[in-house]
Amino acid sequence: MDISVPTFPVRHSSLSLDIEGNKTEIIISSYEDHFLIIVTQIGSMGTILHARKDEGVSIHPTFNVSVTFGKRDEPMLVACARQLIEQISASGYSKGLVLSLGLKDHSVGTLKRIVSAVIEKLPVVT
Amino acid sequence: MVPNDLKEAISNGVETSTQSINQLTMEEQTSQDDGGVQITCFSEVSNEVTLHFQIIRLQKQIYAWIGCNSAKFGYLYAAAPTRPSNTVSVTSLIGGASDNTGSGVARRLVLKTGLNIILACDIPKNSPMLEADAEKRLVQKLISLGYTKPKM
Numbered sequence: 001m002d003i004s005v006p007t008f009p010v011r012h013s014s015l016s017l018d019i020e021g022n023k024t025e026i027i028i029s030s031y032e033d034h035f036l037i038i039v040t041q042i043g044s045m046g047t048i049l050h051a052r053k054d055e056g057v058s059i060h061p062t063f064n065v066s067v068t069f070g071k072r073d074e075p076m077l078v079a080c081a082r083q084l085i086e087q088i089s090a091s092g093y094s095k096g097l098v099l100s101l102g103l104k105d106h107s108v109g110t111l112k113r114i115v116s117a118v119i120e121k122l123p124v125v126t
Numbered sequence: 127m128v129p130n131d132l133k134e135a136i137s138n139g140v141e142t143s144t145q146s147i148n149q150l151t152m153e154e155q156t157s158q159d160d161g162g163v164q165i166t167c168f169s170e171v172s173n174e175v176t177l178h179f180q181i182i183r184l185q186k187q188i189y190a191w192i193g194c195n196s197a198k199f200g201y202l203y204a205a206a207p208t209r210p211s212n213t214v215s216v217t218s219l220i221g222g223a224s225d226n227t228g229s230g231v232a233r234r235l236v237l238k239t240g241l242n243i244i245l246a247c248d249i250p251k252n253s254p255m256l257e258a259d260a261e262k263r264l265v266q267k268l269i270s271l272g273y274t275k276p277k278m
Contacts, residue, residue, distance in 0.1 A: 008167045009197035010180055016163075025163045027182060032197040036246075043185030045244055048202075050220050068219040069204055098202065098220065100244075102184075 013124045019113045022104050026117055030125040034096045035088060039103070039114050046102025047071045049078065051085035053094060061089055077101050080111045087119050093126065156271075166271060172259045179264055183273055191246040192231070192260050200248030205232035207240060219244075227251055231261050238265050240275035 012029040022041045029036040038045055047070030054062045065082045081099045088097060103110060156166040164183040169176055178193035193200070202220035207213070214236045216229050228247030235243050249257050268274050 008169060008180075009178055009193065010167065010191070012165060012167075012180070014163060014165065025184075027163060027165065029180065029182075029191075031191075031193075031199040034199040036191075036199070038182065038184075038189065040184055044187035044242065045184065045189060048204075048219060048244070068202070069217075096199075098199070098246075 011125045013121055015117065015121060017113075017117060019110050020105065020107070022110075024114070026114070026121065028118065028121055028125050031095075034098055035093075035122075035125075036098045036100075037084065037118055038100045039118075040100070041104045042102040044102050045100035047074070047077055047100065049081040049097075049099045049101070051081045051097040051099065053085065053089050053096075063089070074106050076106050076108065076111050080115060083115050084118060087115075088122070091122070091126075164271075166267070168267070170263055172256060172263075175256060177256075177260050177263065179260075179267065181264075181267065181271070181273075183271075187242045187244065188268070188273060189244045189246075190235070190264060192228075192249060192264065194248050194250065194256070194260075196248070198248045200246050201226050201228045203228045203232040203245045203247065204243070205229075205236045205245065206242040207236055227253070227257050231257060231264075234261060235265065235268075239268050239273070241268070241273065 010029055010031055012027060014027040016025050024039060024041050027038040040046060048068050049065060050068050051063060051065040054064055063082060063085050065078050065085065071077060080101065081097065084099060085097045088095065156164060162185060166181045169178045176195050180191040182189040201218060203216055203218050205214055205216040208215045214233050216233045218229055227249040228245055231247055232243055232245040235245065249260055
């Protein structure tokens with residue numbers, strides 16, 4: 001008799017790395033219509049951003065990125081979310097992105113490392 | 127004619143497999159990162175509806191997702207006890223209106239657990255029984271995992 005266990009419908013993957021001296025946890029979850037990416041150095045989700053591809057038929061997609069909770073005066077966080085949604089879209093997914101960034105520093109170097117770590121890990125959950 | 131000890135062995139075997147099946151269908155997975163992030167995922171059936179729960183515990187905050195028969199993200203809410211009197215504040219972050227199911231659940235989660243919570247909830251509107259059931263199971267799980275703060 002074959003017992004098939006239903007697997008949990010949401011896949012997730014986590015990693016822990018050091019970015020410029022700060023211990024950083026990254027958790028990526030893949031839902032049906034969204035990716036949730038939590039990046040934290042401070043033990044909480046911090047600033048939460050929402051990014052979506054706009055509906056439209058033009059060849060070059062446009063994206064809507066906004067801060068829904070937290071720091072609204074840090075453009076680097078918005079840029080980070082934008083890069084990630086562009087990457088997600090380029091990989092063929094039409095899912096939205098909920099990104100949480102709880103960071104001790106908002107420097108370009110930190111955010112670049114976060115983007116590259118996430119992009120590298122994304123195929124694991126998809 | 128089957129000997130009695132063989133019958134007994136077969137029925138013991140059936141009982142053990144049934145228990146294993148029950149455990150498997152409600153299997154819970156908790157994975158722990160070395161960094162102290164704990165992720166718990168489990169599913170339960172409530173009145174022919176499958177509820178999925180995902181709990182991510184960070185040091186100072188808990189993220190929870192409640193799915194209803196699907197893996198849709200749902201609406202996102204943030205809720206926390208606020209000083210000075212520890213009353214609970216809730217805000218909808220994505221997609222919500224004040225009458226969506228999630229905001230009430232988030233508020234009561236904080237009331238019962240004292241935690242700082244971000245909740246993504248896909249339970250449909252106007253399903254009070256389902257909402258109450260999901261909330262109960264989530265609170266039970268949070269207590270059993272030891273995440274809740276002791277009440278004074």
